[in-house]
Amino acid sequence: MTDDPTENIRMVMLASGHPQREAEKAERKLTTDELRAEYEVLGFLAPFVHVRRKSDGVEGSLEFTHSPRFYFNFVEDKKP
Secondary structure, rough: OOOOOOHHHHHHHHHHHHHHHHHHOOOOOEEEEHHHHHHEEEEEOOOOOEEEEOOOOOEEEEEEOOOHHHHHEEEEEEOO
C-alpha cells in the first residue's frame, strides 16, 4: 500500500461539504451520462475524478458530489 499525500485534504473536503458547496456555485454540472459522453474516466479519488476529454484528448480532473451525483469544475492537468 502506498501513502497518498492528498488523503488528509480530500477527507477534510468531504467532511466539510466542500464539494457540495462548490457544486452549487458551478456554472455547469454534468450528470453521470453527460460525463461519460464527454470524458473517458481514468480514475477516482474522492472528491475528484481524473478524466480525458474525448473532443481533444486533454487530461484533467473534475470534482464530484455523491448525492445528487454531479461532476463540475474541470481543471486541465499541468504540462511537465
